[in-house]
Amino acid sequence: MSRLLLATFLISVLGANLAAQLQAPTSASQTVTNSPAQPTPSPSATPTLEELVNSLGPADLQAFITLLKANFTNPDAITDTQLSRATVEGLLVRMPRGITLLAGKESVAPATPAGFYSELIAGRTGYVRLGALNNANLQALDKALSGFAAKKVNDLIVDLRASSGTSDLSLATEFAKRFCPKGKPVFTVRKPTGRQDRVFSSDREPEFRGLLMVLADNDTSGAAEAIAAALRFYNKALVIGQPTAGRAAEYSDLPLPNGKGLRLAVAEMVSPEGRSLFPEGVKPDLPVEMSLSEKQQIFQSSSEKGMGPFIYETGRPHMSEAALLAGTNPELEAAEAAQQRRGHAPEKPPPHDPVLQRALDVVTSLEVYQKH
Known part of the structure; x- marks a missing residue:
């Protein structure tokens, strides 16, 4: 790995830690001057730490490490060991899909394989x-x-x-x-x-x-x-x-x-x-967005109920033409309110699988298109 890349990771990790150490506590007796306030950049224009680190060239990165070693108030925090640890931490943060640090050889019970x-x-x-x-x-x-x-x-x-x-x-x-x-x-x-x-x-x-x-x-x-x-x-x-x-x-x-x-x-x-x-x-x-918990619930229940109950959203019936036009269900809403007054919560609808629903909608649309 190049020195440039290693220095980039070091600065990314050390930047956040050193910033906390260098922040001086605010004194209650601190005087306030009447100098004009400097305009603050909008949040959208403020670069992130990663963007700042990525903007440094090879000379900047080398100078950063050299100046840090020579001038930082706590030299124990800038030892070769600490720099190596910062490099490892930076790599783990920046490459989570490619690098994993394993705690040890302790046997972990394998997860039950998902069935067909x-x-x-x-x-x-x-x-x-x-x-x-x-x-x-x-x-x-x-x-x-x-x-x-x-x-x-x-x-x-x-x-x-x-x-x-x-x-x-x-x-x-x-x-x-x-x-x-x-x-x-x-x-x-x-x-x-x-x-x-x-x-x-x-x-x-x-x-x-x-x-x-x-x-x-x-x-x-x-x-x-x-x-x-x-x-x-x-x-x-x-x-x-x-x-x-x-x-x-x-x-x-x-x-x-x-x-x-x-x-x-x-x-x-x-x-x-x-x-x-x-x-x-x-x-x-x-x-198509879908929560992990609802997906897991549906997959666990589908072996007994099938996927049908989790696909089709059935609308609540409207008891009159006026209610249908208004999109309301006065009789059902009154019954639910009575249930709540008696301490019975209305029945919770089953979870819905919008991903599968979208796939079925596409299939249906293509079938209709092919027929015409």
């Missing part, structure tokens, strides 16, 4: 939530696609919002092969310059060739991000939801002398069109 779920929505649109990219879910996907084919389903929504990273990239590629064309690369794992790329390609005909929609969010990480990018490139699938995690990389855990560890992104995943997916991830074509 499928459903035929409204009798015409297939829905598959891949979950963890493992063998069990791959077999479940094949079974679901076979069932959809028997029912001549032409529209499919692939939900990657419960698909996190996996170290088995070959297995992850198998999921994409069910949709991507034979002989085409799904993604490439690229290491630093001078090392050979690894290309993961499809060696079979796709199981599904119809209209595809992809749902993604910040829980979509690792190879699942590469799958989303491949489906968008080859199948013209719209990606709906929120940006993915930006962790489409291959990681390696390296030991430190004191027992702690350093997890590094050692290779990045590249989409079929040659765009790196690390650390920016995949941006949605149709951004």
Whole structure:
């Protein structure tokens, strides 16, 4: 790593800490002068600390460190050890997706892998939530696609919002092969310059060739991000939801002398069109916000209730024509008020999945367009 980059990280981290040390306490006896007040810049024009650090050139960075070592009132804070710690802290802050400091080798209970779920929505649109990219879910996907084919389903929504990273990239590629064309690369794992790329390609005909929609969010990480990018490139699938995690990389855990560890992104995943997916991830074509808690609640309940109750928003009935025109429900509102007076809270509506709803709206719109 260049001295310029290291100095940039040092200044970024040290700047905030030293500013607190250098602030003198305000004295109650401090006199006030009548000099004209200096105009203060608007908040929008005030650069952030990171912007200030990034604006320094090589000479400024070197001068900053030299002046700091020679003049700062607390020399114990500017030792080589402290500078090294500031460098590490700066790297961790600036590169959270690529660098992680591990507390130790303590065994952490692995999270329960997310299961596969499928459903035929409204009798015409297939829905598959891949979950963890493992063998069990791959077999479940094949079974679901076979069932959809028997029912001549032409529209499919692939939900990657419960698909996190996996170290088995070959297995992850198998999921994409069910949709991507034979002989085409799904993604490439690229290491630093001078090392050979690894290309993961499809060696079979796709199981599904119809209209595809992809749902993604910040829980979509690792190879699942590469799958989303491949489906968008080859199948013209719209990606709906929120940006993915930006962790489409291959990681390696390296030991430190004191027992702690350093997890590094050692290779990045590249989409079929040659765009790196690390650390920016995949941006949605149709951004739709949704809370994590509601999504988790829906996913937990869908195995028993299906996705229907969480998609369609049913309007409250209007008891008269006047109420319909006014958009009110006087009888229902009176009943709810009576419930509250008796100490009974009105029934809370189920959570709603606006991401899946948007995908279904797009599918319906395209079907209507194709018919005319």
